[in-house]
Amino acid sequence: MDPALLTPMMQHYVELKRQYPHAILLYRLGDFYEMFFQDAQLVSRELELVLTGREAGAIGRVPMCGIPYHAFDRYAAQLVAKGYALAVCDQMEPADQAKGLVRREVTRVITPGTVIEEELLQARQNNYLAAIVRLRGSKQTVWGLAYADISTGEFWVCQGEGQEQLEQELARLQPAEILLPTEEGLGLGLMRPGDPQAPLGLPGQYTYTLRPAEPFELATARENLLQTYGLRSLEGLGCEGLPLAIRAAGGLLHYLEETQKNLVQPSPQGGHPLLRPPRTYQLTDYLILDTQTRRNLELTQTIREGAFVGSLLWVLDRSRTAMGGRTLRRWLLQPLRDPEQIRLRQDTIQELLESPSLRTRLGSLLDSLYDLERLANRVASGTANPRELVALGSSLGKLPQLAELVAEAQTPLLQSLQQVDPALVDLGHRIEHTLLPSPPPVLTEGGLIRPGVDAELDRLRQQVEQDRHWIAQLEKTERERTGIPTLKVGFNKAFGYYLSISRAKAQQVPKEYIRKQTLTNEERFITPELKEKEARILTAQTEINQREYELFVQLRQEAGSQAAAIRQVAQTLAAVDALFGLAEVAVQQGYTRPVITADRRLIIEEGRHPVVEKSLPQGLFVPNSVRLGSPHGPDLIVLTGPNMSGKSTYLRQIGLIQILAQMGSFVPARRAELGLCDRVFTRIGAVDDLATGQSTFMVEMNETANILNHAGERSLVLLDEIGRGTATFDGLSIAWAVAEYLATQVRARTIFATHYHELNQLETLLPNVANFQVVVKELRDRIIFLHQVQPGGADRSYGIEVGRMAGLPQPVIERAKQVLALVEQHSRIGLGLRSQGKSRPSSNNPKKRFKQESNSRGIPDCDAKAGDQLSLIPTSLYPEEL
């Protein structure tokens, strides 16, 4: 576009827009943020706002769309939620003081990952900005990941191998935005979710921002980290030997510098004003839960509706603050593997559990705290509004009370609240003594500062008070002086205060009255004295507002300089709150403290499903036990039982109890001894994944392959009806082979729920497999679900019975029964089973024979002599063909 065709202001706009081509540019003009050209069209469409126009010079009228500045947060939230980035251009000087064109600059770029506005954030969920650097080798991708939440200060780095592991970390974090160094052939810019050009090999559901490669280079990134945190080496951060992690972190910091110009100013204390120094972690520090497992076990949302209600987190989260809620969610998605850390959390829960009075009082104190973690960053970034500062002050003011409350505490976490940083208490007091308790949300209209704080402010206010009083009295004095009883003092926007007199009496007014307006029944006058007072009030009011604003900003800066210390207590409080919530659940739901061991045992006595138990009337849930992990029990349990009997519930409850234990929580069981797991795998139900072009069965097999390839002795594997999605014989064969492989090769602790009753034969063949069944009571005309798990295998599924209960038409039920009888009598599988019964004399116990023949570990190799035994099955299944 030829600049000569544009007014100077529009030239400036176009110039800025060129610098931020991937963001919507919001250009401040007076009380509005205006957008022009395509941005205007886009925003008017997305937000359903009126598209207007503006004269832009010789070019004529151009499209324009505006939002009032005071509604900025609301509209910005909508745009960011849709995955857009916003470049906010503010006026850097008051329009009336500008010589020529008002100076305007882009002060902030808001992108989905760099949001700090309360309206744009979810209270109980982190909002992560991630950065990834990948090195794609011939065999394996090596990657570095950095992620941060600029609303709370969290900052982590990690380096790992394997595309899948990276995707799982992303699935855990659900980053709002992912930064990548641009690669050859790709440009710069932002890709909204679902963009068909999503970066090679990465999931399409995220927002990606492609960045220049330079800040992601090792030397640059390292220098950036060292500089930012005032360090001489990265040794202390633990990432010295992790070049890809460093590169990702450097790219992330650089992005913040560039987009958050006004927020990210060097902090006087050194360090980053918004992010604490990055912490390094490894995937193996934590219990690994893959995406399927998080989904299948419904940790944070239900499978069917994606709802929070009905998830494990719904049962667990009794924390009182949003920061406690966020912490709990993080713990749930990233359970521990370090027994010492688990014990620390358990200790705190136990202390709270054993002291109801401590718990009650702690609960009400926590209730009165605000989200200190986010408030810390609101003050650090200089964006906190008066109400937020008041919330900060009142929360800090509670710290001494908290310290007193935990004075006798025995566990380290609670003890760490005993020492209160006096600077924070001071700050809290100063905020409380400076700010009025319920100030308006805006900064520039006064009403913020208490009397007695500032002498000048008090003087101005007093003067305004006197002048107002004088005006209030004026009606009375002027009535007396003029002898006009109907004289009134009025006010309107157009010309301020005036004296109103009915037209009939207009002749009686004193001569110093100046006529301003004549209405039908009334004449309006002013006097020089009145105008003088009025002007004085107006100037004083402006001065007051200005003074209050200054005092407020000063106080906010003071608070900002303590951000790191606030963040630190906030973190402790968040952890205390999360554990407080877990203690509450433990009390209300009768959870017990599990014993954590280093071996492979998984012993649960009278365990319950935390969510199902909550949704049933009290006492109706039937507890069940389990022993897994040789030598404490079998390694693999084949679980059979009728439809609707409770197999899936049992299987999931074991996984949930293990996860609860490793996140440090108590568990719904009478007693539990649990060896630490490295991973929990699940394969449950059939979910179509049409989006990725995979069939139901293909998804099932993919997930199964993943389990067989990655599970180990330390893993817990939960398989629900493997092989169901294909022809019966294929499915049965696969189920058999998978179970056998898990028991003999992987030796993972496994629960294998199935309707293939043939699998019960594995118990007789393999020493570390046992059969369990969920029993029902069969009456003459119906069955009763007992939901009890017992040793032994079931031989019927009562599927037709369940169909009847579900309301299948009677003729269909009758016909199904006929077909079933025929099938059982004549099918090859039926024949096979019956002939197998004959061919196996009861005296010849195959389990004994198997043990003699197998190798010294008692576990056969797949191709070992045990094959003789395994051949039993194919011959019996396909008797006619062989």
Ligand SMILES: Nc1ncnc2c1ncn2[C@@H]1O[C@H](COP(=O)(O)OP(=O)(O)OP(=O)(O)O)[C@@H](O)[C@H]1O
């Ligand atoms: N231990 C229990 N105590 C009380 N109710 C239970 C218990 N276990 C399961 N139930 C109830 O039974 C219902 C069915 O359980 P579940 O889905 O586990 O059965 P299933 O054996 O897996 O059935 P299917 O073979 O059809 O998949 C649950 O929704 C729950 O309401």
Ligand SMILES: [Mg+2]
């Ligand atoms: Mg089931």
